[in-house]
Amino acid sequence: MPEMEKKYISHSEKDTLSLGRELGEKAGPGTVFALFGELGSGKTIIAKGIARGLGVTDEVTSASFTLLEIYSGRIPLYHFDLYRIKTRAELDLLFFEEYWDDGGVSIIEWADRAQGRLPDEFITIRIDYRTETERTITIEYPGD
Numbered sequence: 001m002p003e004m005e006k007k008y009i010s011h012s013e014k015d016t017l018s019l020g021r022e023l024g025e026k027a028g029p030g031t032v033f034a035l036f037g038e039l040g041s042g043k044t045i046i047a048k049g050i051a052r053g054l055g056v057t058d059e060v061t062s063a064s065f066t067l068l069e070i071y072s073g074r075i076p077l078y079h080f081d082l083y084r085i086k087t088r089a090e091l092d093l094l095f096f097e098e099y100w101d102d103g104g105v106s107i108i109e110w111a112d113r114a115q116g117r118l119p120d121e122f123i124t125i126r127i128d129y130r131t132e133t134e135r136t137i138t139i140e141y142p143g144d
Helices: 013-026 043-053 088-094 096-101
Strands: 004-010 032-037 068-071 077-081 105-109 123-129 135-141
Touching: 004 013, 013 043, 013 123, 013 135, 032 043, 043 077, 043 105, 043 123, 077 096, 096 105
Parallel strands: 032 105, 032 123, 077 105
Antiparallel strands: 004 135, 068 077, 123 135
């Protein structure tokens, strides 16, 4: 079945956080969000919103320097940031596929660096610049 796609225009970080929160509130165990976008486009902002929607009270930051941060909410949140991944061997050391079956929600920033290792079904979130403050956010849901 074809994927379902929705487009949103975010006029501010607040809009992006709000959209992320809605996504987090609807997310269940095993949900994987694959985030795509240029540096500074808002991937971490939407990740913060998803975390809030999951009831995470800790401050969510870019995981760029640690590659993975784990947060507690109504279900666990695994926040991956693959920005620094350069080789398949580095990706192998992360074992990030093991988290998808662990009953939590995964957010993968820089998912284009996953080198074909995303799960069979995931929600794609693409964030594109429109202006300095506006973004087009495209969400693609897998088919049923």
